Amino acid sequence: MGWTVGVLDKWAGLYTKLHDGLDYIQNYMFGSVLGVPKFSKLQPNTQTSLQLAKSQDGILTLIDVGVILDLDTWVGKVSNSCMFMAISDFYDIHADYKTRLVLRTRDSKSEVVGVVFAAMDLLQNYEMQMIIGPQKSAQTEFIVDIGEKAQIPVVSFSATIPSLYSRIPYFIQTTPDDHTQVIAIASIVQAYRWRKVILIHEDTDYGNRLVPHLIDAFQDINTNIAYRSIISAFATDEQIFEELQKLAMMQTSIFIVHMSESFGGQFFLKAKQVGMMSEGYAWIVTNGLMNVLESLEPTVINSMQGVVGVKPYIPNSQKLSNFITRWKRKFLEDNPENEKAEMIDFGLWAYDTVWALAMAAERVGNLTSSSYKLKTDGNATDPFGIGVSQAGPKLLEEILKTEFEGLSGKFQLVNRQLEPLAFQILNVIGEGGREIGFWTSQYGISRDLNFSSESIYSTSADQFRGIVWPGESTTVPKGWVIPINGKKLKIGVPVQDEFSELVNVSGYCIDVFKSAMASLPYSIPYEFVPFQRDDGQSGSYNDLIDQVYLQKFDAVVGDITITANRSLYVDFAFPYTDGGLWMIVPLKKHDESGRWIFLHPLSKDFGICMAAFIVTAFCVWFLEQGPPDVNRGALPYDPLRKIVYLTSEIIPLTYRKMASSILSKLMVITWLFLIIGLTLNYVVTLTSMLALEQLEPSITDFNDLIKNGDFVGYRKGTFVIDLLKRVSFDESKLKPYNSPEECHELLSKGSQNGGVTAVFEEMPYVDIFLAKYCFKYAKVGPTHKTDGFGFVFPRGSPLVSDISKAVLEVTEGNKLMDLERAWFTPTTTCEDHRWPIFASTDPSSFIQLSICILILSLLITSSMFTNHLYKKPSYPMSTEEKKNS
Known part of the structure; x- marks a missing residue:
C-alpha cells in the first residue's frame, strides 16, 4: 500500500x-x-x-x-x-x-x-x-x-x-529543547560539590531521551550517578511507594527528577509520605515540572517545598503583563467552571x-x-x-528566517529550535517558585543578568540567593543521609591474630577512625563487622576492598595501603600514616679494629683544629719574645725551641709565670678551651670505638637480593607480593609470614637454611617488629614509595571529604602521638638493654672556635709586628748612624 x-x-x-x-x-x-x-x-x-x-x-x-x-x-x-x-x-x-x-x-x-x-x-x-x-x-x-x-x-x-x-x-x-538545560542542572550540583546523585525519570520517550545528555553532563563535572530509578508509565501508587522506600535506604540524598506533569505530581506526593522531603535531602527537577509549576494542584506544590529547578528564562515586560491580565479575564469568561487561571x-x-x-x-x-x-x-x-x-x-x-520580539522574549530559531536567552533557577517556596539565580552558557551561575566586560564564568554557590531546602532548612545538604530506618553503617575490618597493635576490631587504626568520627560536626551510627570469607578463613585485603565495591560494606577500616590500582574501584580518605615500603635485614659486625685504631678518631676537621693550635702557639711566642733584633742576631733554631718550650709548659698548667703580656694571656685562655675540647672529643671517640661493637645492615640494596637469588619475606595477604613481582623478584623466592615471631624465625635462619635474607614491610609494621627485636635487625629504605594507610569508601562517597578533614585534625594535634605511644611502645626488654649514648665524636663543632682564635691571633701578631718595624731603636746611635740619619 x-x-x-x-x-x-x-x-x-x-x-x-x-x-x-x-x-x-x-x-x-x-x-x-x-x-x-x-x-x-x-x-x-x-x-x-x-x-x-x-x-x-x-x-x-x-x-x-x-x-x-x-x-x-x-x-x-x-x-x-x-x-x-x-x-x-x-x-x-x-x-x-x-x-x-x-x-x-x-x-x-x-x-x-x-x-x-x-x-x-x-x-x-x-x-x-x-x-x-x-x-x-x-x-x-x-x-x-x-x-x-x-x-x-x-x-x-x-x-x-x-x-x-x-x-x-x-x-x-x-x-x-530539553538537552539545553542539562548543563544548568549540572552546574547546580557542581556549585555544591556533590559527588553522587540519583537520577529519577519516567520510562517514556520523554523521560528516556534526556538521560544520555544528563549522564554526559555529570561526567564532565566528575559526579557519579549512583543509581537510576526508572518509573514505569503504568506504575501504580504502591509501586511508586516501594521504589521510594528503596531510594530512602540509600545514603545518597541528591535527586535529579525528570518527569512530566502527570508523573511528577503523583511522585512528589508519595515522596513526602515516605519522609524524603525533609532536612538533608536535595531535589532538583527539570523544566518538565517547572514550566507548569503554577498550574499544579496546591497539594502537589505543598509536597514540593524546598525543590530547586530550572526553566527557560522569559523576561518580564509591560507587554507580557498586559497580555496575562487580558488572558485571565478572557479565559475565566470562556471557562466559568475554572476558579483561577495561571499562565504557563x-x-x-x-x-x-x-x-x-x-x-x-x-x-x-x-x-x-x-x-x-x-x-x-x-x-x-x-x-x-x-x-x-x-x-x-x-x-x-520563511518560518526559519522569522525574527521578532515576542511575549517570551526574542523569537529566533537556531537549528530549527528556539534558543533560550538564559535559564532561570527557582526554589519552590509557598505557592510557587522564587527566583534564586540564573545560568547562561557564557557566564555560568549568576545572581542576575547584569554582566560587565569583567564578568567571568562562575560555578560558585555564592551567586545563589538564599535557598530554603526541604524541611524548611537553610543548611546545604551534604549529599548523603543516614538511612531513614536508622540502620547503622557497616564498617568492615580485617581479622588478624597477629600484629593486633594495628587492627583486630581494636587497635591503632580503629582508634584513629573513632577519633576522626568523633571530630565530625554530626553523629553517624556505625558498627564494626569482622571480615571473613564464606569458608571461614580471613580473606586478603583485596577481598576486603571488593566488599566495598560490591556495596556489602559501607566502608573499610584497617591497615589498608593506598595504591593506584585500588583507587580505580574505591575512594580513600586522607592517609594517617607515613608511606613507604622498607627492608628489615639482620645486623652484622663492622670490623675496622686494628693496631692503628687510635688514628680513626682523627679526621679532616680534627686536623683543622690542630692547625689553629699550632698557629696560635706561634703567635703567643711572638707576643712574648718579640721579633729577633736584626743587629743582635739569633740562633736559627731558637724560635722553634721557644715554641716547643712554651707549649710544653702551658699544657700542664704550671703556676709559673708563663706569659707577661695581657694579649698573650687572653689568647692562651681561649686557646686552652680549644685544647680541652679536642682532647675530650678524641678520648670519647676512641672509647666508643673500643667499647662498642660496630654493627651495620647486612644488605642495603634490594637489587643485590635479586642478583644473588636470595629468599625474601612478605606479610601474607598484603599488596607487597604484587609489588615484589613487578620489580622482578622470582615468585619462588618469596616466602610469606603471619606474625613478628615467624618473621624473626625466617630472618634468623637466612636464605641458606630455609629462611630469608630480608623482609619487605610497611612502616608501621617495621616499628612494631623492631620494638620487639631491638638490636638484631635494622630497617633499610624506603625501597618503594607508598601513600600510607587510608580508610576505604565507595567511589564518590560524600563521606570521603569530611573524614579526610577529620583525619587531618587528628594528625595535626597531639591525639595521634598519644595513640602511637599507646600502641607502639617498645617492650621492657628493649628498654632495659638500650645502648649507652655517648657524646658526639664529630670535632666539626670546634672549627668555628678554632677559626676565631686563629684570626684573632694573626691580627694581634701582625699589629705588633707592624709597630716593631716602624719603631726607632732604643740603643745609642753611633756617629756614623747619626750622620746617616
Whole structure:
C-alpha cells in the first residue's frame, strides 16, 4: 500500500494490545457506513478568526493551519486560548495583510493513534499548509513522518524532547529543547560539590531521551550517578511507594527528577509520605515540572517545598503583563467552571508560534488550492487522498528566517529550535517558585543578568540567593543521609591474630577512625563487622576492598595501603600514616679494629683544629719574645725551641709565670678551651670505638637480593607480593609470614637454611617488629614509595571529604602521638638493654672556635709586628748612624 499504511504498519506491533485503538481505527474506516461520526471536529472560536479575515480591497487568502492538542490538560487549554488570542491580536495590528491563518483544532486526547488520525483527518479534509503540534513529546515521531511526506512544516511549542528528528527538515521546535538545560542542572550540583546523585525519570520517550545528555553532563563535572530509578508509565501508587522506600535506604540524598506533569505530581506526593522531603535531602527537577509549576494542584506544590529547578528564562515586560491580565479575564469568561487561571510558559510559546507562522505566510503570499496537489504515481496509491503541499518548502524557509520580539522574549530559531536567552533557577517556596539565580552558557551561575566586560564564568554557590531546602532548612545538604530506618553503617575490618597493635576490631587504626568520627560536626551510627570469607578463613585485603565495591560494606577500616590500582574501584580518605615500603635485614659486625685504631678518631676537621693550635702557639711566642733584633742576631733554631718550650709548659698548667703580656694571656685562655675540647672529643671517640661493637645492615640494596637469588619475606595477604613481582623478584623466592615471631624465625635462619635474607614491610609494621627485636635487625629504605594507610569508601562517597578533614585534625594535634605511644611502645626488654649514648665524636663543632682564635691571633701578631718595624731603636746611635740619619 501507500506511505500512510507503511507508517501504521511500523507501529502496529506497539499498539495491537490497545483494543480501544483498534476500535478507534474501525470507527474511522467505517464510520460513514455505520452512521457513526468520524471525528469530533472541535474548532473553538473558528468563526471569530474567519470574521477577522477582512482587508481593504476584500481579497484575502485563508490558510488552514492544523492544531493538535490534548484539551483535557491545562497545557492544552491554555495554549489553545493563547493561540486564538494571538490570531486576534496579530490581525488587529496587521489589518492590511492579504493572508489570514485559520486554526483547525483537533482534540487528540492522550492516544498516539488518535494523534495520527487527527493529522490524517486534517490533511484529508482541509488543504493544510502547516500543523501546530502535537502537544506531547511521545506523539511527535508520528506527526513528523506525516509532515515529511506531505512536505508541510510541523511546528511544536511543547514537545521538548532532545530532537531525534533534526535530520527531518519539516520539524520545528518553537520551544527550547530539553538537552539545553542539562548543563544548568549540572552546574547546580557542581556549585555544591556533590559527588553522587540519583537520577529519577519516567520510562517514556520523554523521560528516556534526556538521560544520555544528563549522564554526559555529570561526567564532565566528575559526579557519579549512583543509581537510576526508572518509573514505569503504568506504575501504580504502591509501586511508586516501594521504589521510594528503596531510594530512602540509600545514603545518597541528591535527586535529579525528570518527569512530566502527570508523573511528577503523583511522585512528589508519595515522596513526602515516605519522609524524603525533609532536612538533608536535595531535589532538583527539570523544566518538565517547572514550566507548569503554577498550574499544579496546591497539594502537589505543598509536597514540593524546598525543590530547586530550572526553566527557560522569559523576561518580564509591560507587554507580557498586559497580555496575562487580558488572558485571565478572557479565559475565566470562556471557562466559568475554572476558579483561577495561571499562565504557563507553553501558552506564551504557543502565542509567539502563531505570530511567527502568520508573518511567514504573509511573506510567501497567495496560497491557492492549486498549490496543494495530490501525489500519485504508477507504483504507489494514496487511499486517504493526502496530497503534497507545493508551498511547504517556501513556508519552511520563511518560518526559519522569522525574527521578532515576542511575549517570551526574542523569537529566533537556531537549528530549527528556539534558543533560550538564559535559564532561570527557582526554589519552590509557598505557592510557587522564587527566583534564586540564573545560568547562561557564557557566564555560568549568576545572581542576575547584569554582566560587565569583567564578568567571568562562575560555578560558585555564592551567586545563589538564599535557598530554603526541604524541611524548611537553610543548611546545604551534604549529599548523603543516614538511612531513614536508622540502620547503622557497616564498617568492615580485617581479622588478624597477629600484629593486633594495628587492627583486630581494636587497635591503632580503629582508634584513629573513632577519633576522626568523633571530630565530625554530626553523629553517624556505625558498627564494626569482622571480615571473613564464606569458608571461614580471613580473606586478603583485596577481598576486603571488593566488599566495598560490591556495596556489602559501607566502608573499610584497617591497615589498608593506598595504591593506584585500588583507587580505580574505591575512594580513600586522607592517609594517617607515613608511606613507604622498607627492608628489615639482620645486623652484622663492622670490623675496622686494628693496631692503628687510635688514628680513626682523627679526621679532616680534627686536623683543622690542630692547625689553629699550632698557629696560635706561634703567635703567643711572638707576643712574648718579640721579633729577633736584626743587629743582635739569633740562633736559627731558637724560635722553634721557644715554641716547643712554651707549649710544653702551658699544657700542664704550671703556676709559673708563663706569659707577661695581657694579649698573650687572653689568647692562651681561649686557646686552652680549644685544647680541652679536642682532647675530650678524641678520648670519647676512641672509647666508643673500643667499647662498642660496630654493627651495620647486612644488605642495603634490594637489587643485590635479586642478583644473588636470595629468599625474601612478605606479610601474607598484603599488596607487597604484587609489588615484589613487578620489580622482578622470582615468585619462588618469596616466602610469606603471619606474625613478628615467624618473621624473626625466617630472618634468623637466612636464605641458606630455609629462611630469608630480608623482609619487605610497611612502616608501621617495621616499628612494631623492631620494638620487639631491638638490636638484631635494622630497617633499610624506603625501597618503594607508598601513600600510607587510608580508610576505604565507595567511589564518590560524600563521606570521603569530611573524614579526610577529620583525619587531618587528628594528625595535626597531639591525639595521634598519644595513640602511637599507646600502641607502639617498645617492650621492657628493649628498654632495659638500650645502648649507652655517648657524646658526639664529630670535632666539626670546634672549627668555628678554632677559626676565631686563629684570626684573632694573626691580627694581634701582625699589629705588633707592624709597630716593631716602624719603631726607632732604643740603643745609642753611633756617629756614623747619626750622620746617616
